[in-house]
Amino acid sequence: MTADVRRRLRPPLTEGYVGNAIILTVAVAKMAEVVDDIPAARIRAAIMKLNDDYIGSALDFLEMQEDQRRLSRSAGNFSATDLSVTSWMQLPFYDVDFGWGPAEFMGAAAFYYARQCCVMNTPDGGVKY
Known part of the structure; x- marks a missing residue:
């Protein structure tokens, strides 16, 4: 999932910020869990983990990549x-x-x-x- 992080950053991006400010996160479940459980709760829990530390760690990971284009090639698979x-x-x-x-x-x-x-x-x- 992609999630908007404009208001999750500390300090937050300005109100007039133009452009994408997203991060990827996942909510994983087996089919039986989706049928028996409430998928929205798993999705909400994954989104709630997106705090400033998590976002900073993701940015650090991206900065360490030699070729970030390799990451985007797999994003649509x-x-x-x-x-x-x-x-x-x-x-x-x-x-x-x-x-x-x-x-x-x-x-x-x-x-x-x-x-x-x-x-x-x-x-x-x-x-x-």
Whole structure:
């Protein structure tokens, strides 16, 4: 999973920061555990581990790599059981106005892999995916 770390860094990134500030984390479970347990609890626990020390350790690891491009080549290798869910719930897409009024629709342009999902708000306050 990727997680936004803008507010998890100490000091946090500024409100006007532009660009990605993400880190990868995982929540692992066997199929029986997913059926019998609550997957959201595992996901939440993995995200809660993302503190300043964890993020600093990940940055140290990246700095030690001779060729960071090798890491990104394997990032998109989803297995047949992987699922990628992105949340854009906190992004204010419908507050943007380029001069011709607020947006009527916002959506992801394309997904490059199967089993990808993007969760976002609708203009009326609902949720779409």
